[in-house]
Amino acid sequence: MQKIPLMLAKAGMVLAKDVFRNDSPSGIPICGKDTLLTDNLLTRLDHLDVKSIYVQGHPVWIDGDRSLDDLLESLDQRFKKVRQDPLTSKLYDIYVEYLKRSMGDDGGRKAE
Amino acid sequence: MDEKRNELKKIIMDTKTLPTLPGVINKLNSLSENDKSSVQEMAKVVSSDQVLSARILRLANSPSYGFYRVSTISNAMILLGVNVVRSLALSSSIFEIMEKTSIGLWEHSLGVGVAANLLARKLGLPECEEISTAALLHDIGKVIINLKCSEAETLICRTINDRQVYMWEAEREIIDTDHAEVGGWLAKSWFLPDKLSEPIAFHHDVNFSVNHRIKTSVVHVADVLIKASGFGDSGDGYVPQIQRIAWDTLKLDEQFLAEVVEELEDKLVEVKNFSLELQSNDVSGS
Secondary structure (H helix, E strand, O other): OOEEEEHHOOOEEEOOOEEEEEHOOOOOOOOOOOOOHHHHHHHHHOOOOOHHHHHHHHOOOOOOOOOOHHHHHHHHHHHOOOOOOHHHHHHHHHHHHHHHHHHHHHOOOOOO | HHHHHHHHHHHOOHHHHOOOOHHHHHHHHHHHHOHHHHHHHHHHHHOHHHHHHHHHHHHHOOOOOOOOOOEEEEEHHHHHHHHHHHHHHHHHHHHHHHHHHHHHHHHHHHHHHHHHHHHHHOOOOHHHHHHHHHHEEEEEHHHHHHHOOOHHHHHHHHHHHHHHOHHHHHHHHHHOOOOHHHHHHHHHHOOOOOHHHHHHHHHOOOOOOOOOOHHHHHHHHHHHHHHHHHOOOOOOOOOOOOOOOHHOOOOHHHHHHHHHHHHHHHHHHHHHHHHHHHHHHHHHOO
């Protein structure tokens, strides 16, 4: 499952969560999960001011098709000045965990 | 060295060439000093400048505040407070320039605004809107340096690339000051309250913040979080150190930080969306 901006959604993707009005679970439900998205439906969601949706798998690669290994490598690069710092390295560990979790289970690509 | 810095301060803070200060602001200032003036009155003054109103509403509707669809200036004043609207009015032209010249910095600023808002709410701090605003504005010094010292700016960028230093390190070496200090000067020259100018001026070193250490700590940590996430582009790609003083002031722990990262990453999708939408509007609008 991946949360994506509506602007990047395309026909053929499948909703992984119900869509609600105002992006809030207390809003009016508009569209149920497991619905196959069509161009028509996307236009209607846009008119209803839906900003983002959850879709199945991991179809959008905003960072330009990056594998987990790639993402971890750029994380290392960003943290390279502070890896030895006791506090900031905690944040590093949190991000490593986060990336593994969000990329690992469904649809995460493995670099060969 | 001090001479060079003072001279630079003069150039940078030459109000005649600063890209802002519409006449409306003076009226707004005198109104906000008067206890008897109402929000409606102040909103009317701002609304009389349509371009300015549009810019303010654009920022007020950014994900940094978490309210969507703020559609009128008087709504914005009630939801965000007069102080915040005044600061947005003052800084709106700087944001306009930032949007046009550096999408990366604009996204970084929005991201830090969102992160600060999230931290402040989760910590149950008062004046969340002020904190978001300070976070949104924390890097305005960079825009000013870029505008007023474009030659030095090129040199700064080269130094960052060649020697892999933080932007503030390169700035101090080349112009003898840094964007945080410049941002602080600007905030002072606009008469922004301390609760906004302190976080802007000391977001790299919370120790210097005396009166608003909590707010400054939030902006500092929010900046670190966004750089850790790799969202936007603030000039250098290196995560700064989380200062112990900020960690202790906010009584952070790992569990809390992990929750924040999870929620923040979710929200950053919306921020990206917001920024993409603005860019596509700009393309179709021009």
